[in-house]
Amino acid sequence: MYKRVLLKLSGEALSSEDSNLDPAILKELAQELKKVQETGVELAIVVGGGNFIRGKQIQDMGMNRAQADYMGMLGTVINALAVQNALENEGVDTRVQTAVKMQEVAEPFILRRALRHLEKGRVVIFGAGTGHPFFSTDTTAALRASEIDADVILMAKNGVDGVYDSDPKKNPDAKKFDRLTYLDVLNKDLQVMDATAISMCKDNDIDLVVFNMNEKGNIEKAVKGEVAGTTISKD
Numbered sequence: 001m002y003k004r005v006l007l008k009l010s011g012e013a014l015s016s017e018d019s020n021l022d023p024a025i026l027k028e029l030a031q032e033l034k035k036v037q038e039t040g041v042e043l044a045i046v047v048g049g050g051n052f053i054r055g056k057q058i059q060d061m062g063m064n065r066a067q068a069d070y071m072g073m074l075g076t077v078i079n080a081l082a083v084q085n086a087l088e089n090e091g092v093d094t095r096v097q098t099a100v101k102m103q104e105v106a107e108p109f110i111l112r113r114a115l116r117h118l119e120k121g122r123v124v125i126f127g128a129g130t131g132h133p134f135f136s137t138d139t140t141a142a143l144r145a146s147e148i149d150a151d152v153i154l155m156a157k158n159g160v161d162g163v164y165d166s167d168p169k170k171n172p173d174a175k176k177f178d179r180l181t182y183l184d185v186l187n188k189d190l191q192v193m194d195a196t197a198i199s200m201c202k203d204n205d206i207d208l209v210v211f212n213m214n215e216k217g218n219i220e221k222a223v224k225g226e227v228a229g230t231t232i233s234k235d
Contacts, residue, residue, distance in 0.1 A: 001224045004042040004118065006145040007033075007154045008138070011051035011079050013213060020051045021082050030086035032219050033123065037092055041223050042118040044148055045125045046141040047083060049075025069133035073100060076137060080127035081105070093122045099131030099140075111147055118148065138193040142200035153206060154222045155192070156213035162230035163192055163210050180232045192232065201232075208232040 014029070016022040037043055052075035058068035080096045087094045095117045096106035106127065107113065117124045129140045145153050164174040165188070177184075182202035185192055192198065192210060201208055211222050211229030221227040 001039065002041060002151040004044075004148065004150050005152050005154055005223055006044045006046060006141060006148070006150040007156060007219065008141040009045060009047045009079075009083075009156050009213075010158055011048040011075065013156060013158045014047075014079055014082065015051040021079070026082060026086035027089070028216075029083070030090045030092065032217065033087060034090045034092050036220050036223050037121065037123060039220070039223065040121075042121070043123045044114070044118065044144065044150065045080075045083065045123065046137055046144055047076055047079045047125065047127070048137040049073070049077075049079055051075070052078060066133035069129075069135075070100075073128040073131070076129060077102070077105065077127040080125045083125055087123055093120075094125065095122050096125045096127055098128040099126070100128040102128075115148060136194050136197065138197040139200065142193070142197040142204075142206070145206050146200060146204040150206060153201065153208045154219065155208055155210045156219065156222075157210060159212060159214050160210075161212035161215075161228060163190055163232070165190070177230050180230060182232060182234060185232060202234055205234050 014021055014025055016025060049072050053071050059065055077098055084094045084096050097109040097114055098106045099109050101108045114124050126144050129135060129137055130143060141153055163177050163180060166174045168174040182198055185198050209222050209229055209231050211218055211227045213219060218227050
């Protein structure tokens with residue numbers, strides 16, 4: 001079992017066809033994360049904002065890239081607060097830290113404070129990306145995992161159980177990889193994370209586990225190293 005993990009959630013994982021933030025999905029997620037926290041694992045979370053806004057789509061409409069990215073950062077804060085509320089409804093002590101200062105909403109990101117929260121058994125949710133445009137929440141996950149010295153990044157995918165050589169939703173003959181190195185991912189141009197995030201994970205020797213979060217209990221299995229996904233490591 002890993003001691004300290006960073007869970008990367010997509011914004012879409014919190015949404016349904018009827019709602020950008022589905023209360024039933026949030027409740028089920030919080031219940032599963034509570035089980036993980038009760039094992040004694042120190043848990044940090046980075047959440048995306050794609051259920052509200054995707055910077056690329058806004059750019060295609062003619063908006064400035066930096067402005068679009070800032071809008072995306074605000075979307076991640078909304079999701080972070082929603083996850084926090086769901087966790088606290090389950091009795092889990094939680095803190096949200098944001099890379100863009102908004103003291104009335106959440107704590108600013110301070111590394112030593114984040115580490116202290118983790119040591120006290122609190123779940124820490126990082127919002128607002130890196131606080132800078134031109135960086136994805138994948139890069140945020142790699143950066144925060146490096147800063148807090150996480151053992152692994154758990155990349156929770158929505159309906160996909162690992163890394164394939166092509167899109168398994170479009171190609172029924174797509175081949176799944178059980179293990180890969182970061183160089184494999186870069187050389188094969190596998191769309192797991194953006195290249196900046198992959199390089200950061202490689203340089204800091206952080207394992208990455210890609211798995212399907214839609215199967216109940218998979219987050220806890222991933223923490224224990226028992227999930228049927230894809231593990232990516234330096235060697």
